[in-house]
Amino acid sequence: MSDVDVNQRIERLVGQSDIVLFMKGSALFPQCGFSSRAIAILDHLGVSYETVDVLQDQDVRDGIKAYSDWPTVPQLYVKGEFVGGSDIMMEMFESGELKQLVAAEA
Amino acid sequence: MAMAAEEIEAMILAAFPDAVIEIRDLAGDGDHYAARVISPSFAGMNRVRQHQAVYAALKGKMGTDLHALQLETLVPSGDHQ
Numbered sequence: 498m499s500d501v502d503v504n505q506r507i508e509r510l511v512g513q514s515d516i517v518l519f520m521k522g523s524a525l526f527p528q529c530g531f532s533s534r535a536i537a538i539l540d541h542l543g544v545s546y547e548t549v550d551v552l553q554d555q556d557v558r559d560g561i562k563a564y565s566d567w568p569t570v571p572q573l574y575v576k577g578e579f580v581g582g583s584d585i586m587m588e589m590f591e592s593g594e595l596k597q598l599v600a601a602e603a
Numbered sequence: 604m605a606m607a608a609e610e611i612e613a614m615i616l617a618a619f620p621d622a623v624i625e626i627r628d629l630a631g632d633g634d635h636y637a638a639r640v641i642s643p644s645f646a647g648m649n650r651v652r653q654h655q656a657v658y659a660a661l662k663g664k665m666g667t668d669l670h671a672l673q674l675e676t677l678v679p680s681g682d683h684q
Binding site: 562 | 650651655665667675
């Protein structure tokens with residue numbers, strides 16, 4: 498698959514919902530501590546979100562890193578904008594910024 | 604593949620000579636670290652840009668050689684000095 502196709506697919510995935518988390522595993526069974534932490538934060542905020550399991554798709558797994566210029570997963574997108582990984586999510590959660598951001602979208 | 608804390612620190616310091624860096628080995632396995640990087644260069648950058656700058660300093664090792672680096676970036680202020 499070409500890079501252009503992958504980017505188009507990622508754009509569709511990013512745009513499928515106001516809040517989208519690219520992660521390893523599913524919301525029910527996260528396959529990595531960082532993804533698990535990201536899910537815990539979103540669940541704690543009580544917002545609805547979609548997840549994309551990058552372990553199911555090597556093209557997306559590689560492509561999402563180039564898409565956001567970010568080397569790791571999880572990655573949170575709100576209204577199509579890259580917000581950050583789990584460290585930034587935790588910082589923004591603790592400061593109340595994340596609640597504000599997702600509340601504005603929900 | 605793992606990295607030594609000194610190697611991580613040296614790579615970040617090479618890109619941010621003015622940075623104050625603290626690195627903790629979280630699991631004792633040379634593969635899970637937490638780093639706090641305090642540098643005036645981060646002024647005016649949002650969190651994503653600050654973290655991207657640190658990842659750039661690690662020249663592609665983040666996500667490959669280095670599995671886990673919890674990252675906190677700060678601009679020095681009176682409170683943190």
